[in-house]
Amino acid sequence: MDKPTLPKGTRDFGPATMAKRQFILDNIRKVFQKYGFMPLETPAMENLTTLTGKYGEEGDQLLFKILNSGDYLKNADATKLETRNSKQLTFDISEKGLRYDLTVPFARYVVMNRNEVAFPFKRCQIQPVWRADRPQKGRYREFYQCDADVVGTDSLICEAEIILMIREVFKGLGITDYTIKINHRGILNGIAEAIGAAGNETPMFVAIDKLDKIGEEKVKEELREKNFSENALTKLFQLLNVKGSNTNKLAVLFKEFETIASGQKGLRDLRLVFDFLRDYGSDESNVELDVALARGLSYYTGCIFEVKINNVSIGSVSGGGRYDNLTKAFGDKENLSGVGFSFGVDRIYDAMEELNLFPKDAQVSSKVLICYFDDESFRYGLGVLSKLRQAGIASEIYPDLSKIKKQLDFANKKMIPFTIVIGSEEVSTGALAFKNMTNGEQQKLTIDQIIKQF
């Protein structure tokens, strides 16, 4: 029998890792609920027709497909088989796939339950997603997303609340040095129009999105290959290089977009988001208008977000935006506007590990371990255990009669901070040896006195 292994890009999470992951997840869940988002879960697999066509051509290639059950070659086209046309053959032998994100399944749910849900509908969803990507650091084939979306309203208060939630989650996790990048598809379209590249937006978005990574010259090179004129490039970088505060950037762009409707709309939206933040009693801290931010997911139409933790070797840990046409893609007659974002738990974990931000006691399991010398004190210990648990103190007793050294070692290994050592003396007097495992101090206390220590 060969040694067992895990599939590429997947991981086990042991108790120590789980404690830290729970810490992140609990924090996010708490904030989502505080902002009025109701939980939703959807199946791991969706029909392929639900998933394909929503993420662009690249995204479709990254979908995990599930082979049909039974005689799956029954419906396979003979010529496709003979010519080994895998791409075409896929849809003959597979009709289900694993979800690629949580937004598309959510849109599907909304369309299917249109009459039951009360709009505007706020839902949060914390579940794994799967991508057939090639794994790297901070990039897995199975990972958790934590989504919060609102559907059925155009109000930009939703965008403002997304910023508030991101800041609250990061505060709870102890992450202070981060940037919430914000942009608007309208601004991007406006720029394309302003430089005379309307109709050629996609290659422009793809290229400028990489600006902070590969630099101005490389982006220009890439765009020249896509037949952008020198005039267009000069104009483009004039707009991308506007520095200063968000207000300043908005003002400069406002002049450029005098006759461009989509650009105007983008600027108005962003200005309103910033206004709402101020009215709420907040400000623009950690928020940066980045006109080069484009994002690949093709369904975004309005504001777009991306969050980076600074000084770590991890890509973005959160992203999202507004999508106006997603329910229409599922045959919905009346179109519903939605906006949402997603935290990547796995990347937040990696970043926090790199920055050493996990609190030490995030790993503690039980608070007390009961140790004993003989069978009689074990029996007595069970009564003590029961009292501790009734008092709500997480505790356990060592299950086997063995040397006290081994029992205390076990407490150390599990990072249990206190032990109660019981022997014949303790059984007869009721004064228990209560030991602090961090500093080694020990005192004789009754069980009631011990409970009061917590």
Place this chain on the structure above:
RNA sequence: GUGGAUGUAGCUCAGUUGGUUAGAGCACCAGAUUGUGAUUCUGGGGGUCGUGGGUUCGAGCCCCAUCUUUCACCCCA
């Protein structure tokens, strides 16, 4: 999906131009210590060198394939 790097004990790594029974530190187990752990001392277990082929009298080391992890591209949480 394209190209590059990597893999030796539970962990971090040594291992000479291919040459006998593959090493260290930490960790683990047992004893010194029959009512007290993270210090010290003594002893012990553990590796078909990622996997499968090949070259050779002989392979941890050379060649090929494959898998894992990782880096760049693509894309993205």
